[in-house]
Amino acid sequence: MKKIIGFSAIALAVLSGCSNTASVSVAPQASLLSDTLVVSPNDNREYKTLKLANYIEVILVSDPGAEKSAAALSVGVGLLHDPMSQQGMAHYLEHMLFLGTDRYPDTKGYSDFMTKNGGAHNAYTWLDITNYMFKINNDAFDEGLDRFADFFKAPKLYPEYTDKEKNAVNAEWSMRREMDFFGQFKLARKMMGDHPANRFLIGNLETLGDKENSSLHKETVDFYNKYYSSNIMKVALISNLPIAEMEQKAQKYFADIKNKNIEKPTVTAKLDFDNAGGKRVFYAPNEDVKQLQLDFTIANNNSEFALKPNRFVAYLLSNEMPGSPAQLLRDKGWVSQLSASAAPNQYGNYGSLNVNVELTDEGMKNRDEIVATIMQYIDLIKKEGVDSKYFNEIRTSLNNQFKFLEKG
Ligand SMILES: [Zn+2]
Structure with missing residues (x-):
């Protein structure tokens, strides 16, 4: 016992x-939320924020002493917006996205490139956000950005990798379910009745897969097409380059991500x-x-x-x-x-x-x-x-x- x-x-x-x-939805007080970036006097890096023509909001951090360059892109969608027919979808898509793009179709290309250039990459999916990031040697930043940004323009979402990534997601689920933090979080959500927060998170082999009225691959493509729109994305870049050069890179790699002009998914x-x-x-x-x-x-x-x-x-x-x-x-x-x-x-x-x-x-x-x-x-x-x-x-x-x- x-x-x-x-x-x-x-x-x-x-x-x-x-x-x-x-x-x-209460309007914030203008005097409290201004566009001016307030930086600690202890921070001597240079900053700039901008909004590209496709409505991606960007923050640039220029630090001549930066040993590596890094980028993050967040999409304002997460587990709360999973279709009930494929719970864990937002997380599963996050896995599938890394597998290759039209211009970089090799499924191992991205991680090999990272390894070769002193880099690391990761991502996480939470209730209302999916966030992708990498860091890399300064001299490989350009190609890193090119590869990274392409995930949000032309991902392959190879159907033949469905099983592999389903299993990867399932492994994360079975690891986390033993953790007290997740048990307690589940209990708290369990008391929320019909609220979308009261649902199965992460995804596993039972929730993700082909069912009578739902094809996993089709729903993955649909989810991507529906929610991966530049107007609910934000980008952060840091490097040793001057701000003006960083701004050019932001324009070059992120301004052509498609703006589907969607309403940011919310929970009401x-x-x-x-x-x-x-x-x-x-x-x-x-x-x-x-x-x-x-x-x-x-x-x-x-x-x-x-x-x-x-x-x-x-x-x-x-x-x-x-x-x-x-x-x-x-x-x-x-x-x-x-x-x-x-x-x-x-x-x-x-x-x-x-x-x-x-x-x-x-x-x-x-x-x-x-x-x-x-x-x-x-x-x-x-x-x-x-x-x-x-x-x-x-x-x-x-x-x-x-x-x-x-x-x-
Ligand atoms: Zn994962």
Whole structure:
């Protein structure tokens, strides 16, 4: 019998005090979101942003000291937009794309080229984004860009490689499903009812394949044709070249990616909090952890990022000032750590604000009281509203971080 070595309680609720924003479509304040690029005084690289004629947004970073050049291209589509007939499609397509293009048809050509030129390439698919990237020796950047950009113009999507890539995707799925992070993430999504976030992610041999009314190859081509449009792509380039030369390269390689003028895929499904919220879930983890999580589903408030509402709430919840839950519960010997953080676009139009509590053995016996203490504190935060003293503390700390930002 499997020994249950720990529990995790997840309470799903709306933290209404956190954001007054009902939907993500609220217009950002112009003064907060300007086109001016703000760079840390600690960063002496040169930057430029531009929008090509096909609406790709580009950011260029020129660094004469860069030892390698690199590029990334993101497409604003991901697992939330998989067809239900082929779940994992966005991820599977990400694999298929690397296999060759009209001008570079060799399936191993891209990775051989990378290896020969001190390069590395990768990609990831998440709920609302698919991101491709590579880095390479400076003298091979030009050809690297040519090969890379061609994936978004004329990929082969060879049907004869379907089995190989299906298996690669399946291998990733079987590796991840053992991880507690994915188990917990799945549980949180499971409570979201009809919302698109409550679906099978990654893909495996069962979800990807030919079915009665669905051909995997045809749906792959359809998905690419539908969503791979320049107007929902963004490009980032860094190299040792001067900005003007980088701009020419951006034009040369990315301006002819086809603009299908599509609407950026979004998620608008509303959650029914009567069903989604107020749940307590017990979860037996694979790792030896004693943990309690309070998971609040919040409206996506990314448009207010410059005001840092999530940071404010998380700061108050995690701090160890006298009278705070962290201090009280630690003094009782119940918790070893209490922290809070938010991912405001975790589920597209919703996000998550999570309070994570690492428990002691004694804490395991007093979980109800721990939850009550934290909930009382949240009530207090709601009642007191925003205290400018804490807001200024956060601002000062973020300003300092930015001022001495390490070069990434
Ligand atoms: Zn993968």
